[in-house]
Amino acid sequence: MKAIVQHEFGGPETLQVAEVDSPTPGAGEVVVKVxxxxxxPLDTLIREGKALKEFxxxxxxxxxxxAGTVAEVGExxxxxxxxxxxxxxxxxxPGKALAEYCVVDARNLAATPDSLSDAEAAALPMAGMTAWQAFHDTVEVKEGEKVLINGAGGGVxxxxxxxxxxxxxTITAIASPSKHEWLRSLGAHExxxxxxxxxxxxxxxFTTAFNLxxxxxxxxxxxxxxxxxxxTISGGADELNERAEEAGIHHHVTSVNTRDEWLAALVDLVEGGKLRPHISATYPLERAADAHRELDEGHAQGKIVITIG
Ligand SMILES: NC(=O)c1ccc[n+]([C@@H]2O[C@H](COP(=O)([O-])OP(=O)(O)OC[C@H]3O[C@@H](n4cnc5c(N)ncnc54)[C@H](OP(=O)(O)O)[C@@H]3O)[C@@H](O)[C@H]2O)c1
Structure with a gap:
């Protein structure tokens, strides 16, 4: 099968298409035709060897x-x-998702809602679970609460x-002006x-602020x-921790994970007409490097998607 294989750390040019063996499913796993x-953004840090290097x-x-269709089902x-x-x-x-076939633990998959294209469905898992985690796990955002979101126009x-x-x-969204009208249409009040x-x-x-x-x-x-x-999504800053403590603010650092109940919650919102991913741009697998170049500019409107096959 075709896949993007990184043989060295570095710039987008390290993302090369190669022929590799297709995966086979173990017990409880599924091979998805992607x-x-x-x-x-984490892909960039990993591409450069600056994050999760041990993995x-x-x-x-x-x-x-x-996102795709089930090709093979394990026991x-x-x-x-x-x-x-x-x-x-x-x-x-590594999820090994930039490939024609990808093996996935069945617990990390959900049926794609009929109302979403595969490109839209692909835009949901990492970004959507990060957002869900922030407002329904890290804290529980409630009706009428004043929420601030910085970096509101991006994937998450x-x-x-x-x-x-x-x-x-009641949401205030911080973003560049070209995204303001669109963010209002998604539910931002200010x-x-x-x-x-x-x-x-x-x-x-604000009772809750999410800094992206x-x-x-x-x-x-x-x-x-x-x-x-x-x-916050990266934490680490001692100064931030100290200033939050001085101001009597609870500072939480989130780190996304795959949780089947979070995926199910996203599906419920999609099916209830309350959530729809927006695609900023699509690139074929062969142009994964260009997708990274656009991502690295840091001003995506929604998600940058890679299509395969
Ligand atoms: N910890 C975790 O589990 C986790 C999971 C997912 C993502 N993340 C992190 O979350 C961050 C956001 O991810 P993403 O996927 O949403 O990235 P993204 O799609 O690249 O979006 C980032 C957004 O930030 C906006 N922005 C750029 N400069 C800004 C500034 N100075 N002030 C306010 N907004 C600014 C950009 O839009 P405009 O400038 O055009 O308004 C862009 O839409 C990244 O750092 C990523 O690594 C962490």
Missing amino acids: TASTVN TPLPFIPGWDV GAPFEPGQRVFGMPRFPK GHLAVQIAAAAGA VVDYNDEAAMAALEG APGSWVPTLEAVAPGGHLI
Whole structure:
């Protein structure tokens, strides 16, 4: 089968198409004929050898999000050949999703909702579970709560807006102006441009803030009311921890995982018409390097998808 194989760490040019053996399913596993996957910012760090290196001995096949049809079913896996499925295999080990076939533990898969294309379904697992985890596991966002989302127009952010809206929160979304109208249509009540210093400085009184722009946590922290919650996705900054503690704010660092109940929750929201991934751009597998180049620019609107086959 064709797959993207990384033989060295480095820039997007290290993402090369190669012929490799197709996987076979073990007990409880499914081989998915992959028609769509995505790129996530973590893929860039891994590509450069700057994250999860212990899980990516060279050579490896990158990619986590998977959507397609069931090709082969291992013993005891509750799926049928031909069934449309999506999910996220094996995190934090390489999911090996940028390939024509990918083996996935059946617990990490769900039936694809009829209303979603495979490309849309591929846009959901990693980004959607990250957003779901923030607002329904790390904290439980409630109706009427004032929620701030920084980096709201990206892969995780646009799903986080919809998930918070479905919970009945009042949402302020921080993003560049070209995304404001679109974010309002997804459920944001207020929108703020991160380059507008006065508007950023005026943000206050939020009970929960989700910061998806790692270098820009200061205004998000300052907008949280004492006793409120700040959720970040990379953590690590001692200064952030100290300042949150001084201000009486609970700081949580999330790290996504595949949980079947989170995938099921995303499916429920999709089927209830409350969640729909937005695709920023699609690239064929052979142009995975270009998908990474666009991702690395850092201004995607929704998810960048890779189509296969
Ligand atoms: N810990 C975990 O489990 C986990 C899981 C998934 C993702 N993540 C992390 O979460 C972050 C977001 O991921 P993603 O997939 O949503 O990335 P993405 O699709 O690249 O989106 C990032 C967004 O940030 C916006 N942005 C850029 N500079 C900004 C600034 N200074 N202030 C505010 N917004 C800015 C960009 O839009 P505009 O500039 O056009 O508005 C873009 O839409 C990444 O750092 C990723 O590594 C962590």
